[in-house]
Amino acid sequence: MRRKNVLRELLNEDKPTIGTHVHSMWPGMVEVIGHTGVIDYIEFSGEYAPYDLFSLENFSRAIDLFDHMSSMMKIEAELRSYLAVRAVGSGIQNLLFARIKNAKEAKEAIAAALADTPSCGGTAGAGMRRDVGYVMGPGSADYVKSLEEGVKALMIERKSSVDDLEQILSVKGVDMVQFGPADYSMSLDLPGQWDHPEVKKADKYIIETALKMGVRPRIEIFDMEAAKPYIDMGVRDFCIGWDVFTVYQYCKKHGEGLAKLLGR
Numbered sequence: 001m002r003r004k005n006v007l008r009e010l011l012n013e014d015k016p017t018i019g020t021h022v023h024s025m026w027p028g029m030v031e032v033i034g035h036t037g038v039i040d041y042i043e044f045s046g047e048y049a050p051y052d053l054f055s056l057e058n059f060s061r062a063i064d065l066f067d068h069m070s071s072m073m074k075i076e077a078e079l080r081s082y083l084a085v086r087a088v089g090s091g092i093q094n095l096l097f098a099r100i101k102n103a104k105e106a107k108e109a110i111a112a113a114l115a116d117t118p119s120c121g122g123t124a125g126a127g128m129r130r131d132v133g134y135v136m137g138p139g140s141a142d143y144v145k146s147l148e149e150g151v152k153a154l155m156i157e158r159k160s161s162v163d164d165l166e167q168i169l170s171v172k173g174v175d176m177v178q179f180g181p182a183d184y185s186m187s188l189d190l191p192g193q194w195d196h197p198e199v200k201k202a203d204k205y206i207i208e209t210a211l212k213m214g215v216r217p218r219i220e221i222f223d224m225e226a227a228k229p230y231i232d233m234g235v236r237d238f239c240i241g242w243d244v245f246t247v248y249q250y251c252k253k254h255g256e257g258l259a260k261l262l263g264r
Contacts, residue, residue: 016236023049030062060091089129103167157183
């Protein structure tokens with residue numbers, strides 16, 4: 001029953017990774033991205049976008065059409081354990097936990113993504129869901145192994161989490177971390193000031209500390225040109241672009257251009 005986890009395999013082989021974000025749960029969008037052949041995983045930005053449990057399963061079914069691609073879901077802080085179980089149960093293999101404030105919350109997030117066995121130390125129980133074929137593998141060894149193989153990533157986006165960074169990175173099972181400048185600037189009472197020196201300082205500190213401690217720092221970027229300074233720092237994991245921004249930028253650029261041609 002266990003499907004290979006492309007993102008996990010790339011991390012295990014110490015290779016770089018490329019993901020992209022979607023807000024739309026339309027399976028067709030997954031297929032369009034999959035047909036490019038260059039995206040390793042698609043992150044559904046579940047902290048922001050509307051969805052239901054049926055759409056999570058259909059999203060995952062579309063991912064399964066492509067052997068070169070896996071999935072991730074961004075899990076919001078409230079109902080963290082419940083949402084993690086439902087995401088994995090739908091077939092989404094990897095999880096990004098938002099708004100982790102300290103090492104205690106990091107441990108809770110990792111536990112939510114692991115099986116409730118003495119050796120795993122997680123909180124996820126057996127379930128008749130899509131990831132185990134509904135009736136063919138609830139609580140099976142394959143189920144436990146799949147949870148172990150799932151990539152667990154944490155958002156570092158609060159002053160408290162930056163202050164507690166080394167303890168967070170020391171939590172067993174943390175594979176990746178990502179800085180969130182929007183929330184971090186808000187936690188400093190500097191809303192919208194993503195380029196403030198204190199925000200940039202935290203970004204650099206998180207990357208350097210993660211690399212030192214053997215945790216992969218992942219960077220969100222709008223375009224490939226933005227990757228260069230991070231690559232120079234040693235970063236090799238990127239999630240590039242959002243479907244909503246792509247549509248906005250296209251419409252704005254070409255709509256304004258066409259308006260000028262029409263004399264508007």
